[in-house]
Amino acid sequence: MADFHEFYPLRRHNSFGFDVRARFAAHVRSESDxxxxxxxxxxxxxxxxxxxGGSNVVLTRDIDALVLLMEIPGxxxxxxxxxxxxxxxxGENWHALVCRTIADGLPGLENLAxxxxxxxxxxxxxxxxxxxELRERFDSLRAFDRHSGEFVRLALEQCxxxxxxxxxxxxGRDRYIITAVTLRLPLPWQPVLGYAELARELAQESAAAPTADRIREAVIAIRTRxxxxxxxxxxxxxxxxxPVVAPGQRDALLARYPNLVSHVQPDGSYKLAAGWLIDQCGFKGVSDGPVGVYGKQALVLVHHGGGTGQDLLALARRIADAVQARFGVRIEPEPVVL
Ligand SMILES: Cc1cc2nc3c(=O)[nH]c(=O)nc-3n(C[C@H](O)[C@H](O)[C@H](O)COP(=O)(O)OP(=O)(O)OC[C@H]3O[C@@H](n4cnc5c(N)ncnc54)[C@H](O)[C@@H]3O)c2cc1C
Incomplete structure (x- = not known):
């Protein structure tokens, strides 16, 4: 039987710490819950x-809904x-899962620590x-399909x-409630060290070929900084x-901004570094009352306490408008706005 609560506080269930309530919330610890x-x-x-975990949502108001708090172990x-x-x-904590697989001699998730x-x-x-990316380590998932009322298995190509x-x-939004995920960790294990910052971090420590555990630790060190x-x-x-732009637009931007940070994609388009674009517009470290832009990384918006998701979205709009006005590129939020 799922634990059921009315007017349930969600402050501890979202990583921005916005203080909103759910009309109802249920702790889901099994498929029968x-x-x-x-x-x-x-x-x-x-x-x-x-x-x-609420680490990719912006809760903008009290939620007049049934909120399912997914805590299924396994x-x-x-x-x-x-x-x-x-x-x-x-409901398994992702980072704990990464650590557990590596400790069990199952490498492959270390870059995602x-x-x-x-x-x-x-x-x-x-x-x-x-x-x-997850898709490179993904096999399938099990989900409840709200359209059919059945549990289904979805394979890589269906996702x-x-x-x-x-x-x-x-x-599939609002259709599938995922209850379990099956990861595929290929053998033999091949370290992925193409990311320059990661390669530099590992090179500082030892010339020996890195183990999955060393890569995990290096990723943790970089992320913590x-x-x-x-x-x-x-x-x-x-x-x-x-944002991803066509080669012509990237070339035009590069001509005007020689320091533009961009990476070519397999289809020939270019991914621009949103953090660089925001930084150029002068937002790094800026505070706007209870919300702001992190001083060490312009891509991260922060909530210092006492603010709302609306305050955060207003700042996000200001930033996106400034980037659009200067570079002609629209940047879109990554988190889900609720
Ligand atoms: C400091 C920090 C660093 C981060 N770094 C990265 C990064 O490097 N790479 C990256 O990709 N992300 C990153 N994220 C974003 C976030 O951690 C991921 O998106 C993560 O997968 C969100 O998990 P969650 O359980 O918190 O999801 P939630 O925020 O709870 O939910 C996110 C979305 O998934 C849906 N959802 C959640 N669980 C289920 C389920 N069981 N079934 C169906 N729908 C579900 C929700 O409805 C919502 O739409 C970072 C976040 C933070 C705070």
Whole structure:
């Protein structure tokens, strides 16, 4: 039976620390909890909101909905010839999962260390960092399909993963409630060291070929230097996605701004560094009452306390408008606005 609460405070369930309440909230610790919560007559007719760790959402107001707090545990490993398959319950903490797999001799997730949130949310925006995206380590997931009322398995090709995007942010939004994720960790393990900052960090320490654990530690060291800890300052990591532009537009920008930071994509388009664009507009370290831009990284918006999601969105709009006016490029928020 899911724990059910009315007017439930969500401040501890979102990494910005915005103080809003849910009309109803249910702690979901199993698939049967999920079915009970969905069938509960108290929330009948109300919209549904699914929350994992709340590290990629902006809560702008009290939520007149049933909020499902996904806390399903679970960890199982199957060894195959060319990969380990690791299945994690949707409520497992992502970073703890990364550490556990490595400690169990199952390398492959090390570049994705220290990303906050749950395993069940990882497919939503196809989490990625330091040269690896979830889709490269993904096998399938199990979800409750609200259209059919059945549990379904969705394989890699069905999830339509793209840069910080997936089926679950588009047609599948409000349709699937993920209860477990199966990761595919290929054998033999190959370290991914293409990300320059990571290679530099590892080179400083030892010339020996790095282990998965060393890569995990290096990723943690870099992230700890660059990103604010949500336990200290409210934030959701990178607030804006890096915009992708056509080669012609990138060339025109490069002619005007020789320091422009851009990376060519497999299809020939260019990803621009949103943090650089924002920095050029003078926003790094700027405060706007209770919200602001992190002093060490212009891509991260922060909440110092006492503010609202509306305050944060107003600042985000100012930043996006300034970038648009100067560079002719629209930057879009990465977190889900609720
Ligand atoms: C300091 C910091 C650093 C970060 N760094 C990175 C990074 O390097 N790379 C990166 O990709 N992200 C990063 N993020 C963003 C965030 O950690 C990830 O997006 C993470 O996957 C969100 O997990 P969550 O459980 O907190 O999801 P939530 O914020 O709770 O939810 C996010 C979305 O997923 C949906 N959702 C959650 N669980 C489920 C489920 N079980 N079924 C269906 N829908 C669900 C929610 O409805 C919502 O739409 C960072 C965030 C912070 C605070």
């Amino acid at each position: 999920l079915l009970c919560a969905l069938a509960d007559p108290r929330a009948h007719g109300l919209p549904l909101v699914v929350l994992g 960890y199982a490993v199957v060894a195959g010839d060319d990969a380990y398959l690791v299945t994690a319950g949707a 220290l990303i906050p949130g749950t395993a069940g949310a990882a497919p939503i925006q196809n989490i990625g960092a330091y040269g690896v 339509q993963f793209a840069y910080r995007d997936s089926l679950f942010k588009r047609e 660059k990103l604010p800890d949500p336990a200290q300052i409210g934030n959701a990591g990178s607030f804006f996605k890096n």
